[in-house]
Amino acid sequence: xxxxxxxxxxxxxxxxxxxxxxxxxxxxxxxxxxxxxxxxxxxxxxxxxxxxxxxxxxxxxxxxxxxxxxxxxxxxxxxxxxxxxxxxxxxxxxxxxxxxxxxxxxxxxxxxxxxxxxxxxxxxxxxxxxxxxxxxxxxxxxxxxxxxxxxxxxxxxxxx
Amino acid sequence: xxxxxxxxxxxxxxxxxxxxxxxxxxxxxxxxxxxxxxxxxxxxxxxxxxxxxxxxxxxxxxxxxxxxxxxxxxxxxxxxxxxxxxxxxxxxxxxxxxxxxxxxxxxxxxxxxxxxxxxxxxxxxxxxxxxxxxxxxxxxxxxxxxxxxxxxxxxxxxxxxxxxxxxxxxxxxxxxxxxxxxxxxxxxxxxxxxxxxxxxxxxxxxxxxxxxxxxxxxxxxxxxxxxxxxxxxxxxxxxxxxxxxxxxxxxxxxxxxxxxxxxxxxxxxxxxxxxxxxxxxxxxxxxxxxxxxxxxxxxxxxxxxxxxxxxxxxxxxxxxxxxx
Numbered sequence: 001x002x003x004x005x006x007x008x009x010x011x012x013x014x015x016x017x018x019x020x021x022x023x024x025x026x027x028x029x030x031x032x033x034x035x036x037x038x039x040x041x042x043x044x045x046x047x048x049x050x051x052x053x054x055x056x057x058x059x060x061x062x063x064x065x066x067x068x069x070x071x072x073x074x075x076x077x078x079x080x081x082x083x084x085x086x087x088x089x090x091x092x093x094x095x096x097x098x099x100x101x102x103x104x105x106x107x108x109x110x111x112x113x114x115x116x117x118x119x120x121x122x123x124x125x126x127x128x129x130x131x132x133x134x135x136x137x138x139x140x141x142x143x144x145x146x147x148x149x150x151x152x153x154x155x156x157x158x159x160x
Numbered sequence: 161x162x163x164x165x166x167x168x169x170x171x172x173x174x175x176x177x178x179x180x181x182x183x184x185x186x187x188x189x190x191x192x193x194x195x196x197x198x199x200x201x202x203x204x205x206x207x208x209x210x211x212x213x214x215x216x217x218x219x220x221x222x223x224x225x226x227x228x229x230x231x232x233x234x235x236x237x238x239x240x241x242x243x244x245x246x247x248x249x250x251x252x253x254x255x256x257x258x259x260x261x262x263x264x265x266x267x268x269x270x271x272x273x274x275x276x277x278x279x280x281x282x283x284x285x286x287x288x289x290x291x292x293x294x295x296x297x298x299x300x301x302x303x304x305x306x307x308x309x310x311x312x313x314x315x316x317x318x319x320x321x322x323x324x325x326x327x328x329x330x331x332x333x334x335x336x337x338x339x340x341x342x343x344x345x346x347x348x349x350x351x352x353x354x355x356x357x358x359x360x361x362x363x364x365x366x367x368x369x370x371x372x373x374x375x376x377x378x379x380x381x382x383x384x385x386x387x388x389x390x391x392x393x394x395x396x397x398x399x400x401x402x403x404x405x406x407x408x409x410x411x412x413x414x415x416x417x418x419x420x421x422x423x424x425x426x427x428x429x430x431x432x433x434x435x436x437x438x439x440x441x442x443x444x445x446x447x448x449x450x451x452x453x454x455x456x457x458x459x460x461x462x463x464x465x466x467x468x469x470x471x472x473x474x475x476x477x478x479x480x481x482x483x484x
Contacts, residue, residue: 060437061475081447095452096437100434103437
């Protein structure tokens with residue numbers, strides 16, 4: 001099938017596959033994804049994983065840009081509180097995520113599209129569960145569709 | 161005598177404060193007028209659109225356009241002036257980033273019209289009359305511009321050569337820009353004509369800004385009597401200084417009021433709101449979700465505060481429109 005037809009199908013909602021951008025910390029969640037892989041756990045392949053040195057490296061601009069460029073959901077994975085390789089990077093993430101969630105809500109982006117999870121290097125199973133759950137929730141919400149609709153005006157004439 | 165370079169001023173969706181900034185040049189305005197011919201300035205001079213249409217393309221050296229683009233007439237004028245001008249300069253926060261009118265992007269067209277023509281306390285409109293784009297009477301048609309769903313910054317409509325930031329830009333910046341253009345020492349295209357440095361760097365209270373803010377509560381300006389020599393962030397006030405370009409001479413800070421961000425971000429930042437969010441939230445003093453939540457609740461309107469001047473130019477541009 002041609003690319004254009006696939007895009008058309010997806011737009012119609014018939015074959016919607018959520019696109020998730022996942023920022024995983026190098027020391028915990030990325031290793032959990034590795035573990036899930038080597039343990040042959042199955043989970044939906046919808047996430048594009050981006051490895052960062054620390055969840056604290058995830059600038060809120062990255063999240064907004066992901067949404068602006070077509071992500072249907074954004075997942076941040078970091079070490080459990082107290083376990084950060086850099087001592088407090090994940091606390092900074094936690095605080096930013098709280099405020100970013102308020103902003104995203106104000107911008108009309110549904111809560112389930114943005115998620116922060118603590119997943120240690122040993123928790124391949126949690127990674128599988130989180131991925132599966134998030135993909136299901138975003139699938140239920142449908143495509144984000146941020147692109148602006150064309151300016152269409154109703155019949156704006158009046159005769160007297 | 162050689163012809164003087166031609167300059168135009170125009171306003172779109174804005175309050176008129178930027179026009180004031182031109183007048184605020186005070187006696188310097190005489191130097192400007194001596195050096196250039198102002199060929200179009202609806203707020204002060206009686207030239208009309210047809211006069212601009214009659215000019216040769218590219219015959220105006222520079223148009224200083226203030227205001228965001230919110231209706232079809234403004235869009236047409238932006239295109240017309242772009243065609244007639246060698247340089248298009250976005251003048252002021254609304255034209256640069258969308259500005260205060262850009263906050264309308266938190267609503268849709270219908271919401272805005274409903275609020276203005278039905279809901280507002282001073283409105284009496286039982287017939288629900290709304291402005292129409294065309295009105296026909298006795299064989300004549302009167303027209304009004306179309307009102308857009310989304311407010312746009314000038315560079316989202318036409319190519320922009322330079323930006324003069326601020327709400328409004330300071331006379332000093334305007335004078336500097338005019339002099340730079342006339343001397344032929346114009347900076348690279350796309351430059352924001354103000355220092356590329358955060359306001360904190362130029363703040364007179366810089367030395368009193370602590371290494372770590374350790375924010376335990378956000379306070380609003382009416383809730384405290386701010387000390388007039390101490391960093392406002394350190395006093396719990398929400399100051400946009402860390403995420404805002406300097407060059408304003410810190411006029412608000414000098415008036416003991418926090419920065420609201422009108423100069424927009426520096427060149428390294430794509431989204432001013434996200435950047436101040438990041439700077440403030442990471443310095444909240446608390447590791448437990450409840451504690452963090454309590455402190456952050458001290459910012460009653462994060463979107464309106466962080467994106468006060470920059471919503472249309474931000475990464476998301478506007479609130480997501482529900483499928484209609």
